[in-house]
Amino acid sequence: MTDRVLITGATGFVGKAVTARLKAAGWKVRPVGRHEIGEIHRGTDWRQALNGCAAVVHLAARVHVMTNDPTEGEAVFKEVNLHGTANLVRQAAEAGLKRFVFMSTIKVLGESGEDVAPDDPPSPYDAYAVSKTEAEAAIRDLAGPMDHAILRPPLVYGPSVKANFERLMRWVEAGRPLPFGLVRNKRSLIHVDNLADAVRHALTGTPGTYHPKDGEDLSTPELIRVLAAGMDKTPRLLPVPVPLLRGLGRLTGTYPAIARLTGTFTSNGAMDDWIAPIPAREALAATAKAFATPY
Numbered sequence: 001m002t003d004r005v006l007i008t009g010a011t012g013f014v015g016k017a018v019t020a021r022l023k024a025a026g027w028k029v030r031p032v033g034r035h036e037i038g039e040i041h042r043g044t045d046w047r048q049a050l051n052g053c054a055a056v057v058h059l060a061a062r063v064h065v066m067t068n069d070p071t072e073g074e075a076v077f078k079e080v081n082l083h084g085t086a087n088l089v090r091q092a093a094e095a096g097l098k099r100f101v102f103m104s105t106i107k108v109l110g111e112s113g114e115d116v117a118p119d120d121p122p123s124p125y126d127a128y129a130v131s132k133t134e135a136e137a138a139i140r141d142l143a144g145p146m147d148h149a150i151l152r153p154p155l156v157y158g159p160s161v162k163a164n165f166e167r168l169m170r171w172v173e174a175g176r177p178l179p180f181g182l183v184r185n186k187r188s189l190i191h192v193d194n195l196a197d198a199v200r201h202a203l204t205g206t207p208g209t210y211h212p213k214d215g216e217d218l219s220t221p222e223l224i225r226v227l228a229a230g231m232d233k234t235p236r237l238l239p240v241p242v243p244l245l246r247g248l249g250r251l252t253g254t255y256p257a258i259a260r261l262t263g264t265f266t267s268n269g270a271m272d273d274w275i276a277p278i279p280a281r282e283a284l285a286a287t288a289k290a291f292a293t294p295y
Contacts (some may be wrong), residue, residue, distance in 0.1 A: 003098075004028040005203065006053045008088070009060030012216065014192055015157060019056060019194035027203070033060075042083035046091045055099040055203055056092050058085060074127040078272075081131035086138040088098060093146045096164065100139065100148040101202045105191060106188070106211065106267050108133040111259070115187070115268040118152070118209040136209070139255070149202040150209040154267060158192035158283070159290040171289045172227045172235065179240035180224065185264040186217040191283035194276040201274040211267035214280035222260050226281050230288030 005022060009015040019031050032049050033262030040060055040158045050056070062080035092100055107129040116212050124130040124234065157165045171178060190198075190213045198212035218226070221237055228235035242262050249258030 003053045003054035004030055004052055005057055006049055007031045007034055007057045007059065008037070009033065009058075009103075011035075011164070012059065013158075014195060015059050017158070018199050019195040020060065021193070021200050022203075024058075024075065025200050026066070026242045035267065038082035040080050040088075041259050042079065042087050044084060046088055047095070050092055050095045050097065053095075053097060055097060055101065056090060057101045057103075057203070058197055059103045060084075061103070061132075067139040070199075074130075074266070077127045077131035081128070081132045082138060085135040086142060089139050089146075089148075093142060093231055094158045094171075097146055099145060099203055099207075100143060100146055101199060102139055102148065102150045102198075104132045104136055104150050104152045104263070105129060106152045106154045109267075110134065112263045112265050114264055114266050116266070118211060118269045119268055122222055129175070138224045147207040149205065149207050151198060151202060152209065152211050152214055152267070153190045153195050153198075154188040154265070156190055156195055156285055157191050161287065162191075164260075166291070168224070168232075169227055169288060171230055172223045172224060172233060173289070173292055175233065175236060177238050178224060179238045179245055180220045180261060181237035181239040183220045183262050185219050186266050187220070187223070187260075187264070188213040188217050188266045188269070189223075189280065189284075190276070191278055191280075192289070194278050196279055198271060201272065203271045205274065208272065210271040210274075211269055212271045212274065213267055213269045213276070214283065215276045217266045218280065218284075223284065226284045227288040230285035231292040233292075262293055 005027050010019050011033035021028050108122050108124050110123040111125045122133045124133045136150050224235050249255035
């Protein structure tokens with residue numbers, strides 16, 4: 001492979017893995033982050049970054065907004081995720097690039113469901129997911145003859161993962177009793193290296209909208225047991241009825257997190273014959289081991 005690919009968000013959690021995977025696959029990589037391009041918005045000038053590139057992998061996005069004003073937060077998401085993406089697509093198409101790969105999210109289809117498919121109608125739940133849904137539409141409208149692939153991964157994990165997944169591993173490592181013993185759900189996940197390999201595939205595969213994921217969906221108790229095994233710990237799962245858990249979540253303001261841990265949300269994994277190279281349980285155990293032994 002002799003083509004050059006521009007990777008936005010290259011210094012982030014997913015970006016680092018994608019950059020490494022594409023280099024290993026023989027791509028000439030041009031990674032850019034805030035230091036090189038600044039904040040992404042509708043007026044960002046991408047011409048120099050795009051010069052000499054055949055493809056773009058657009059990973060950069062605004063995921064969180066620190067504000068108590070929902071209107072302000074929605075505007076920030078739209079400026080970066082919608083208008084910033086539309087601006088990049090337009091400039092990439094004008095520059096004659098061959099392929100645009102966009103990292104979206106399975107959240108464009110909501111927060112629950114079984115085997116959700118790429119052609120299901122969008123049902124975004126929050127401002128972030130709405131902005132990604134609108135960005136997908138902008139890509140389809142503006143790409144013109146430039147091929148494009150849209151990836152909608154579920155929750156992404158791996159070494160150095162943060163937020164709720166890190167919190168769950170912290171609880172498991174501490175031997176904290178967890179009230180999920182009676183949960184009978186399924187959740188799709190994807191290891192960051194599997195996602196990076198899906199990006200590699202998307203750069204040369206059939207254009208379209210895809211749902212990359214690990215090869216196995218797990219219940220919350222199964223997930224906790226695999227993480228515990230990776231840390232050489234014994235999981236402490238308490239048999240608390242799910243309706244009681246959800247009721248307590250409503251009373252304590254933790255219902256969204258409880259709903260995710262007790263509900264089912266799986267994608268159909270449609271990805272142009274791509275198969276995740278790292279088995280789910282192996283990837284999860286390795287992530288847990290890396291968390292428990294960081295040095």
